[in-house]
Amino acid sequence: MGYIEPAPIKDKENPLESMMSRFDLAAQLLGIDEQMYYILKVPAKQVIVGLPITMDDGTIRVFEGYRVIHSNILGPAKGGIRLDMDVNLDEVRALAAWMTWKCAVVDIPYGGAKGGITCNPRAMSTGEIERLIRTYTIAMLDIFGPDRDIPAPDMGTGPREMAWLMDEYSKAKGMTVNAVVTGKPLVLGGSLGRTEATGRGVMVSALAAMEKLKINPYKATCAVQGFGNVGSHAASLLYERGVKVLAISDISGAYFNSNGIDIAEAIQYRDTNKGTLEGYKNAEKCSNEDLLGAKVDVLVPAAKEDVITMANVANIQARLIVEGANGPTSANADHVINEKGIMVVPDILANAGGVTVSYFEWVQNRLGYKWTLERVNRRSDRIMKEAFDKVYAASLQYKVPMRIAAYLVAIDKVSKTYKFRGGY
Numbered sequence: 001m002g003y004i005e006p007a008p009i010k011d012k013e014n015p016l017e018s019m020m021s022r023f024d025l026a027a028q029l030l031g032i033d034e035q036m037y038y039i040l041k042v043p044a045k046q047v048i049v050g051l052p053i054t055m056d057d058g059t060i061r062v063f064e065g066y067r068v069i070h071s072n073i074l075g076p077a078k079g080g081i082r083l084d085m086d087v088n089l090d091e092v093r094a095l096a097a098w099m100t101w102k103c104a105v106v107d108i109p110y111g112g113a114k115g116g117i118t119c120n121p122r123a124m125s126t127g128e129i130e131r132l133i134r135t136y137t138i139a140m141l142d143i144f145g146p147d148r149d150i151p152a153p154d155m156g157t158g159p160r161e162m163a164w165l166m167d168e169y170s171k172a173k174g175m176t177v178n179a180v181v182t183g184k185p186l187v188l189g190g191s192l193g194r195t196e197a198t199g200r201g202v203m204v205s206a207l208a209a210m211e212k213l214k215i216n217p218y219k220a221t222c223a224v225q226g227f228g229n230v231g232s233h234a235a236s237l238l239y240e241r242g243v244k245v246l247a248i249s250d251i252s253g254a255y256f257n258s259n260g261i262d263i264a265e266a267i268q269y270r271d272t273n274k275g276t277l278e279g280y281k282n283a284e285k286c287s288n289e290d291l292l293g294a295k296v297d298v299l300v301p302a303a304k305e306d307v308i309t310m311a312n313v314a315n316i317q318a319r320l321i322v323e324g325a326n327g328p329t330s331a332n333a334d335h336v337i338n339e340k341g342i343m344v345v346p347d348i349l350a351n352a353g354g355v356t357v358s359y360f361e362w363v364q365n366r367l368g369y370k371w372t373l374e375r376v377n378r379r380s381d382r383i384m385k386e387a388f389d390k391v392y393a394a395s396l397q398y399k400v401p402m403r404i405a406a407y408l409v410a411i412d413k414v415s416k417t418y419k420f421r422g423g424y
């Protein structure tokens with residue numbers, strides 16, 4: 001094929017490199033031919049835009065925004081939008097591919113995409129963020145669409161940003177198009193259960209894995225890195241099911257209490273403390289590195305990529321890692337984790353509850369109908385459990401860790417879809 005390989009990425013802990021090394025291994029195990037390999041590897045579309053924004057002080061700053069559609073072969077592309085200083089094209093490419101594999105693992109009719117804007121939302125006013133999201137939406141007008149590419153929240157974004165996106169898109173189209181984005185506020189057509197859906201899926205996967213490892217949740221301990229949307233809901237739901245959460249963290253540091261942390265109280269503290277755990281008194285302060293190495297049964301990294309690397313993997317004491325974040329473990333660290341006999345429920349399975357309920361939101365928007373919370377949770381729990389069982393069975397069949405098994409399930413589905421559709 002006439003594809004020219006880009007220059008190799010030097011940094012071995014780069015998320016794109018990590019994603020590709022797992023993809024390569026799974027593609028090899030499945031016996032994917034060279035043509036299909038490149039079809040699955042090369043993103044369908046990569047867009048970079050400059051976003052000039054008038055800041056509150058009257059100056060104009062130009063931000064860089066990205067949207068990568070990795071694949072739309074299973075259906076419209078789907079994936080969140082991230083606001084973070086580390087956003088770059090390689091990161092967005094990795095995250096977009098993970099969305100393709102994730103949607104295939106949970107068997108929902110979407111391809112994979114991801115977007116992001118390189119910025120520090122914590123240093124920006126509400127008005128500046130709103131202008132940034134609206135300008136980004138206009139720049140992506142021909143990319144987004146309920147049948148093309150449907151954004152959602154990710155790090156640094158939530159219902160507020162999704163509302164602005166929906167409003168700007170709808171104004172440009174001259175009609176209300178609520179199915180263009182998911183994770184919206186309820187009043188704009190958001191789904192019940194979406195806010196906590198990713199954390200809930202983490203909880204469902206964690207309990208399913210604990211059952212396999214014969215860990216009794218009522219006697220289990222856990223540490224959760226990241227106390228944003230995913231981490232705080234995962235911690236809260238695990239706590240409600242009897243798991244003692246010994247440590248939580250955010251960018252300000254980690255907080256450890258050997259008697260367990262009252263998660264509802266910690267959430268209340270964060271919410272009345274400008275969104276940060278800084279100064280949290282009911283636990284001893286330590287570092288995020290200490291949290292990763294804590295003596296617990298279950299470790300939930302739910303902050304960002306590449307936090308478990310060759311630099312610290314030897315310190316991990318947990319028996320089970322459930323990846324709330326996308327790409328928290330570098331590919332090099334995988335080998336050590338496997339040697340240590342630690343079970344990993346990988347990101348593309350463990351955090352798929354969010355996109356699953358996003359799918360439900362889109363379905364409800366298209367039907368002009370609202371489901372009850374009970375229906376949302378019942379259906380998403382079932383999808384998550386079935387996906388877990390399918391991946392677990394593949395890991396036994398192929399004698400591979402759960403991560404590679406998840407890639408096998410996903411790549412098999414996407415490549416078969418391409419083969420049946422043909423035309424390339």
Ligand SMILES: NC(=O)C1=CN([C@@H]2O[C@H](COP(=O)(O)OP(=O)(O)OC[C@H]3O[C@@H](n4cnc5c(N)ncnc54)[C@H](OP(=O)(O)O)[C@@H]3O)[C@@H](O)[C@H]2O)C=CC1
Nearest residue numbers: 154155156198226227228229230250251303325326351354
């Ligand atoms: N939101 C969703 O539905 C989904 C999210 N994900 C993934 O989950 C992860 C978290 O996303 P989400 O919860 O939405 O993001 P949020 O922005 O809501 O929360 C991120 C959390 O991680 C903390 N954090 C950021 N950097 C670090 C760091 N270096 N060390 C420790 N903590 C850190 C933040 O702290 P602080 O607040 O102090 O900055 C915050 O508590 C991301 O990888 C995302 O891609 C995956 C599937 C769906």
Ligand SMILES: O=C(O)CCC(=O)C(=O)O
Nearest residue numbers: 079080152154354355358
């Ligand atoms: O809810 C969605 O559509 C996507 C969420 C997301 O970005 C992710 O799963 O990483």
